[in-house]
Amino acid sequence: SASVDRAVEVLAGRRVAVLTGAGVSTDSGIPDYRGKGAPTRTPMTAQQFLSNADARRRYWVGSHLGWKVFAAAEPNDGHRALAALETAGVANGVITQNVDGLHVRAGSGRVVELHGTMRRVGCLQCGQVFDRRDLAERVEADNPWISLPENVELGPDGDVTPASADGFVVPVCSVCGGTLKPDVVFFGEYIPVEKFREAEQLVHASDALVVAGSSLVVNSGIRLVERARRKRLPVVIVNRGATRADQRAAVKIDGGTSDVLKAFAERLPGLL
Numbered sequence: 163s164a165s166v167d168r169a170v171e172v173l174a175g176r177r178v179a180v181l182t183g184a185g186v187s188t189d190s191g192i193p194d195y196r197g198k199g200a201p202t203r204t205p206m207t208a209q210q211f212l213s214n215a216d217a218r219r220r221y222w223v224g225s226h227l228g229w230k231v232f233a234a235a236e237p238n239d240g241h242r243a244l245a246a247l248e249t250a251g252v253a254n255g256v257i258t259q260n261v262d263g264l265h266v267r268a269g270s271g272r273v274v275e276l277h278g279t280m281r282r283v284g285c286l287q288c289g290q291v292f293d294r295r296d297l298a299e300r301v302e303a304d305n306p307w308i309s310l311p312e313n314v315e316l317g318p319d320g321d322v323t324p325a326s327a328d329g330f331v332v333p334v335c336s337v338c339g340g341t342l343k344p345d346v347v348f349f350g351e352y353i354p355v356e357k358f359r360e361a362e363q364l365v366h367a368s369d370a371l372v373v374a375g376s377s378l379v380v381n382s383g384i385r386l387v388e389r390a391r392r393k394r395l396p397v398v399i400v401n402r403g404a405t406r407a408d409q410r411a412a413v414k415i416d417g418g419t420s421d422v423l424k425a426f427a428e429r430l431p432g433l434l
């Protein structure tokens with residue numbers, strides 16, 4: 163399309179930082195937060211999780227079921243194109259707001275996971291970190307009855323609202339018995355300062371910023387766009403529907419991330 167051609171012109175010969183959101187994973191069957199058909203549930207806040215054992219039980223049932231969905235999801239052409247662009251020396255790395263781990267699985271090497279990842283679970287008391295797969299086995303063993311309900315509404319965090327959490331045995335830290343929490347930024351929580359700085363540095367070390375599949379409604383995303391603009395880097399946005407930075411973009415492509423990123427991966431390496 164004409165807008166893809168213009169974006170390729172703008173990006174030609176530049177080292178590109180990429181910022182992704184939930185839209186890059188919808189083609190892998192994981193819903194987004196604010197797109198068409200996104201689920202309409204309010205996510206649990208860190209406050210609720212920390213202050214209430216019942217809330218933690220509900221969270222853990224949903225998070226465990228959601229993990230099974232994440233674990234079964236496969237990277238799509240968009241994730242693969244970004245990995246290929248990095249290998250070709252076009253992309254400097256990926257900053258993602260997603261917690262599904264699909265960029266890592268697609269082979270991207272430098273991935274800044276701004277909102278953390280569901281692959282890891284941490285103990286809030288002693289700090290021990292657990293691999294999600296190992297923990298999921300423990301949860302299954304403790305709750306052999308658990309299975310994905312049919313027609314369930316999945317959230318982008320891979321969370322599920324179960325009909326009931328009665329009887330669910332919540333996993334605890336095997337070292338100290340403490341409270342376990344997936345290594346993700348909850349609603350109402352801040353991104354660790356070092357993590358945001360890492361993202362900023364990636365933008366500063368690049369000659370352009372590509373945003374793919376994010377409404378940029380969340381502040382950290384829009385702040386990275388501002389950093390790029392302040393350094394006079396051109397910003398290219400690939401998103402179905404409006405984003406909060408459309409006015410500030412050199413080129414806005416209203417299209418699917420899988421197709422458009424694939425087109426970038428076919429065309430940009432030859433223009434370096």
Ligand code: OAD
Pocket residue numbers: 182183184185186188189194195196197198200259260277347348349375376377378379380400401402403404417418419420
């Ligand atoms: P959003 O759901 O806000 O935005 C995703 C955007 O992608 C929407 O504008 C969709 O229309 C678009 N979209 C969906 N599928 C697409 C496709 N295949 N091709 C192109 N565009 C597509 O998701 P994010 O911007 O990622 O934070 O949301 C940011 C943060 O808000 C999340 O990380 C989460 C949430 O609060 C935390 O949980 C801390």
Ligand code: ZN
Pocket residue numbers: 285286287288289290335336337338339340
């Ligand atoms: Zn512990």
